[in-house]
Structure formats: C-alpha cells, structure tokens
Amino acid sequence: MNEEQIKQAFESAKARYANLGINVENAVEELNKLSISLHCWQTDDVTGFENGDGELTGGIQATGNYPGKARTISEVRADIDKAMSLIPGEHRVNIHAFYGDFQGEKVDRNEIEPKHFQSWIDWAKEKGYKLDFNSTCFSHEKSSDGFTLSHRDPEIRQFWIDHVIRSRKIAEEMGRQLGSKCIHNIWIPDGSKDLTVDRLLYRKNLKNSLDKIFEYKTNDDYMLDSIECKLFGIGSESYVVGSHEFYMGYGVANNKMITLDSGHFHPTEVISDKISSLLLFASEIMLHVSRGVRWDSDHVVILNDELLALCQEIIRSNALDRVHVGLDYFDASINRIGAYVVGVRATQKALLQALLEPIVQLREFEAKGQYFERLALLEEAKSLPWADVYNYYCYKKGVIAGEAYIADIQKYEKDITSKR
Ligand code: RNT
Ligand code: ZN
Numbered sequence: 001m002n003e004e005q006i007k008q009a010f011e012s013a014k015a016r017y018a019n020l021g022i023n024v025e026n027a028v029e030e031l032n033k034l035s036i037s038l039h040c041w042q043t044d045d046v047t048g049f050e051n052g053d054g055e056l057t058g059g060i061q062a063t064g065n066y067p068g069k070a071r072t073i074s075e076v077r078a079d080i081d082k083a084m085s086l087i088p089g090e091h092r093v094n095i096h097a098f099y100g101d102f103q104g105e106k107v108d109r110n111e112i113e114p115k116h117f118q119s120w121i122d123w124a125k126e127k128g129y130k131l132d133f134n135s136t137c138f139s140h141e142k143s144s145d146g147f148t149l150s151h152r153d154p155e156i157r158q159f160w161i162d163h164v165i166r167s168r169k170i171a172e173e174m175g176r177q178l179g180s181k182c183i184h185n186i187w188i189p190d191g192s193k194d195l196t197v198d199r200l201l202y203r204k205n206l207k208n209s210l211d212k213i214f215e216y217k218t219n220d221d222y223m224l225d226s227i228e229c230k231l232f233g234i235g236s237e238s239y240v241v242g243s244h245e246f247y248m249g250y251g252v253a254n255n256k257m258i259t260l261d262s263g264h265f266h267p268t269e270v271i272s273d274k275i276s277s278l279l280l281f282a283s284e285i286m287l288h289v290s291r292g293v294r295w296d297s298d299h300v301v302i303l304n305d306e307l308l309a310l311c312q313e314i315i316r317s318n319a320l321d322r323v324h325v326g327l328d329y330f331d332a333s334i335n336r337i338g339a340y341v342v343g344v345r346a347t348q349k350a351l352l353q354a355l356l357e358p359i360v361q362l363r364e365f366e367a368k369g370q371y372f373e374r375l376a377l378l379e380e381a382k383s384l385p386w387a388d389v390y391n392y393y394c395y396k397k398g399v400i401a402g403e404a405y406i407a408d409i410q411k412y413e414k415d416i417t418s419k420r
Pocket of ligand 2 (some may be wrong): 132
C-alpha cells in the first residue's frame, strides 16, 4: 500500500461511516489514547534473569523452540523496541520481578529492591514507555510444591509476603519516576493436582497473606494493586486457591482491582460478559488479553469474536479510562517479535471496530425490540471499512501499515535474532 492508496481508502471509509453518523477522526483519537501493556515475557518464554536454571514452573507453559529467544536484558529491550516500532501509539511495558537487572548477583525474591529495576525505568524513560509490574511467585524452589502465599508453612508464606511487598514498593517507584500509575499484579500458582479436602484452609491462608501484604500502604498516585484469579493450571487441575470467587470477593471487599485473564475461566466462559458486571462494583479493571486453544494455552491474541466482544463491551460501557488493557501470552513456536505485533495490532483493530460501531442505531433497534434489525446491522458492521481507518492510523503515526510489516520483522530476524 502506498501513501496515496492509504489516504484514498481512508477518505472513502470516512464517507461510508459518515452515512451512519460515525465520525472516524474521533474514533482514531480515542484509539490513540489507549495504551496497551506489552508483557515483557513473550521475548524469552517466561524465563527471567535470575541466577538459576530458569525453568518455568507454576502450571504455565511456553511451548516451542523457535530460534532467537532473548538471552539478556538488553536483548529483551531491543526486541520490545522493535515490536513497539511496528505498533502505532504510546504503550506500556509489563515487567515481572524475575527480570530484575541483578548484574550477575544472586538476589533472592525476598531481597529485590527498586535499584534492581532502575535500568528498566531509565530505559522506559528514554523510550517514552510507562511500566507495569508483577511479583513472581513461581519458578522458585519455595514454590516447588505448588503453594506460595497460601502455604501451610508460615515461614514460606512469610517469604512470599515479603516478596510481594517488595514488588509493590518497586511498582510504586516505577510509577513515581515515570509519572504514570504502575499496576502491580499478583498472580500465584497455588493449587493442587488432585482432590483437596481442606480447601478452606488454603483460602484462609491466602486471605491472611493478602491482608498482610496490603498493610503496607502504597501511594495511590504511583501504583495500583490488582489480583488475578484462575480456574486451573497444569498440575493444579482439581483445585486453585485463588479462584474467581475468592478474588472477586477479596477485591470488592478491599477495594483492589481484579485482573481478568481471557484464559482463566471455563473453556466456554468469556470475560467480555464480565466487564459490565464488574464495573458496577469496582472502579477499575485490569485485563490480561490472551487466547486459549482448548486450554489456557496462551496462544498469540488474534482478531476473533471474543476479542471483538471484549472491546465492544469496554466501549459500550464507556469505560476506556477504567479498563487497563494488558496482554498475556507466550508462544515460543513462532517469531517472538512478530507474536507481539500480531497481538497488539489485533487488539487495536478490535478496539477501533468497537469505536466505529453504529451504536446509536443498534441501541434504538434493541429498545424497540427490533431484533432482526439489530442482528443485521451488527453483521453489516463487521464488513464496514474499519481496516482502512486502521491503516490510516498507522500511516499517521509513522508506522508501517498492513502486511508490509511482515518483511520488516523478517529483516530483524535475519539481521538480529537468527544470530543469537
Ligand atoms: C498465569 C497468569 C499470569 C502469568 C504471568 C506470567 O496463568 O496468567 O498472569 O501468565 O504472570
Ligand atoms: Zn495472566
């Protein structure tokens, strides 16, 4: 696509949308406001940079061995920079605690400090990114029996409590230095493979641990806490301590944000339908946009029905400023930078479609009980020229539009990642 083609297509899309009373410039402006949080862990298959064997545990798995995975922090940063250069807009990077810049030192999880993340903050500042943060309660000897904050042993619980408090302080520092609230997310793997008879005990332990964690008060201007539920993991098929009901209850009772991960519910259960309920009881929501194929497989996000429904629910609820959109997937079987770009572009395309929806007309049909008309217009809306608007947005932001970015990633692979 050349410049002329992009502009021409945009002009005709603009006219087409105007027929429906939709202003495409406004939609593009709204889309541009949305920062997506790119998870750093797609670069290296969730390995991190501690001194150790780097084995991923906790019931999550990155499958595949595509060459070129990032082996150092600078490679992670270079890969993220490359991905960012192919994504229009200003975005965030989501860091996990075990990606600290430990300089070859052995720093245990209960010893991490803001100084270990200063180089991340400096890099973010230089590049104009904002940061989010996560404590890392997996891939560690003290989580090897499947329990952390809900462990039977109070010493192990304390170890993880200390880790999470330290992580929250790091998040606070990131938010302070970068001038943008850093979301600190807690996800723990705790659960068991088989029938568990004292489900209540672990949940009580988790509740008490969280209470202790949140006793340390952070500055709301710098960071926000979020808690992430799950249904099952590999090796925790029968019982997960931090279930949806658990965190929903905890979050609403204690004013903590809930993270909804697309892969963390029953296979036919969708998170799109949770948005309008949760927004009535929580001021903000965090999303981990992912794509489960038959299980919580964390495939690369694509423009599918559920992603579109999710974005439509955010826009229809007028909640762009209350829903934080982060990505969470790790595919080790394809070019990892390409994996980012596909996922972020898909998310932006879904949001743009939602922003361009003929919602006034649709709501009128619904209010009058004209359900055939509602269904027909929803179907027509799918093939309105939203892609021409997206390409124009890329062009305006100086980012390669359309499929031409594939060759650009191939070049980066040839020049950089294939030499690792
Ligand atoms: C695991 C959760 C969690 C992790 C990251 C690495 O099922 O989704 O968010 O993917 O913390
Ligand atoms: Zn997640």
